[in-house]
Amino acid sequence: MSNPFPTLVSESFIKPYPPIEDSKQICYLAPWDIAMLSSHYIQKGLLFKKPSSSSSSLNQQYFIENLVHKLKHSLSLTLYHFYPLSGRLVIKKTKHPPSYSVYVDWKNSLGAKFIHATLDITINDILSPTDVPHIVHSFFDHHKALSHDGCTMSLLSIQLTELLDGVFIGCSMNHCIGDGTAYWNFFNTFSEIFQNDNHVSHQPINTRWFPEGYGPIINLPFKHEAEFIYRYDETANFRERIFHFSAESIAKLKAKANKESNTNKISSFQSLSALVWRSITRARHLEHDKRTTIKLAVNNRTRMKPSLPNEYFGNSISATSTETTVGELLENDLGWAAWKIHMAIINHDDKVVRNWVEEWLHSPFVYKTDLFFDPYTVMMGSSPRFNMYGNEFGMGKALGVRSGYANKFDGKITSYPGQEGGGSIDLEVCLSPNKMMALETDEEFMSSTSVFNPLF
Structure with missing residues (x-):
């Protein structure tokens, strides 16, 4: 590679079109949103192959120029529906009594950011290595x-990175504005508008949810920003690797977990999560009397009564968990671990969700990333249910989903649908080199994985 980092071609800011009405200039954030103030931006993106018709340098230039122009136009139309993403955060301090309030202001904002960059590498340079190359982090603003x-x-930045034979479209979205569901709802609408010019199947609901008697202004009882803003830089040298699980392999795991637990209630993802929890715990070589935890990101929308619509654009997410001793986890079978995970998710109901919000309102806090990881925790993020491969921008189906630097640590697992569909799942696993090496030789884990390359 001649240049190890992308070369900037252009940078601009995009505002909603048509312009947003003056009556919608401020949006106060809800508890779930404010709790994300110290989280990194969400960074996910899609890798596409350039159309074969653009093989000549002149055709390539025309194709990219046209793609950039259409992406900017589509983004402007999409921001009209997702207008909070065109603003900036305002954290307002009050002296008497000392407190902070947080809201989004898009009247005094340049808009969302759009970057066009180039990099002289190929699709194969990204997809072929065993580990995800670190250069992928540079595909995100x-x-x-x-x-x-x-x-x-x-609050939103779209980066188009042109490769020699492909295009990567990376999106960085402020986590205070939305969770994974909100993120992919935006991305799906962006793609839909690109293809159909302002046709929107699912209108986002931008009005924030507050329990009765609260909001829209929440005062954080802090004297200094240092009390709730925590900068954490993961300097540990961990590897990132994508493991592929075919639909057939997932079905076998589910059948095995249910048989061992004498039930039919354990889901495919719960079974896979149990496999990951057991395998990574084994790879860590922990003392058997230590306690180990698995945390799973859970969408609260469907668990509330009445439920929040899937189109609710904001954060509505929690991390539910279950724990046991290392010895108990490894001495019992897959079904035992899967049942523990199943029960943790089943018990995450309306009462639990509302209790969390009530407790937070009485004693507000901001999530600290470093509390989510320790030598004994596995964290399952994202979801294979998100519509990632349905996003198309004139180049056909994406070849792969990749993520940036954000919100990663030793023991963080990010789940994606498999590129071939059908119930297949890809897991992006972050582990220190010695633990990754142990996982790669773990018979129970590796026997469930398979090799899949969308290029062949």
Whole structure:
């Protein structure tokens, strides 16, 4: 590679079109949103193959120029529906009594950011290596930025990185503005508008949810921003690797977990999560009397009564968990671990969700990333249910989903649907080199994985 980093071609800011009405200039954030102030931006993106018709340099130039123009136009139309993403965060301090309030202001904002960059590498350079190459992190803007930085940075940034034979479209979205469901709802609409010019199947609901008697202004009882803003830089040298699980393999895991637990209630993803929990715990070579935890990101929308619509654009997410001793986890079978996970998810109901919000309102806090990881925890993020491969931008189906630097640590697992569909799942696993090496030789884990390359 001649240049190890992308070369900037252009950078601009995009505002909603048509312009947003003055009556919608401020949006106060809900408890779930404010709790994300110290989280990194969400960074996910899609890798596409350039159309064969653009093989000549002249055709390639025309294709890219046209793609950039259409992406900018589509983004402007999409921001009209997802207008909070065109603003900036405002954190307002009150002296008497000392407190902070947080809201989004898009009247005094340049808009969302759009970057066009180039890099002289191929699709194969990204997909072929065993580990995800670190160069992928440079496909995303707002590297290492916290959501709090949205006071001075755009809340949304789209980066198109042109490769020799492909295109990567990376999106960085402020985590205070939305969770994974909100993120992919935006991305799906962006793609839909690109293909159909302003046709929107699912209108986002931008009005924030507050329990009765609260909101829209929440005062955080802090004297200094240092009390709730935590910058964490993961300097540990961990590897990132994508493991593929075919639909057939997932079905076998599910059948095995249910048979061992004498039930039919354990889901495919619960079975896979149990496999991951057991395998990584084994790879860590922990003392058997230590306690180990698995945490899973859970969408609260469907668990509330009445439920929040899937189109609710904001955060509505929790991390539910279950724990046991290392010895108990490894001495019992897959079904035993899967049942524990199943029960943790089943018990995460309306009462639990509302109790969390009530407790937070009485004693507000901001999530600290470093509390989510320790030598004994596995964290399952994202979801294979998100519509990732349905996003098309004139180049056919994406070849792969990749993520940036954001919100990663030793023991963080990010789940994606498999590129071939049908119930297949890809897991992006982050582990220190010695633990990854142990996982790669773990018979129970590796016997469930398979090799899949969309190029062949």
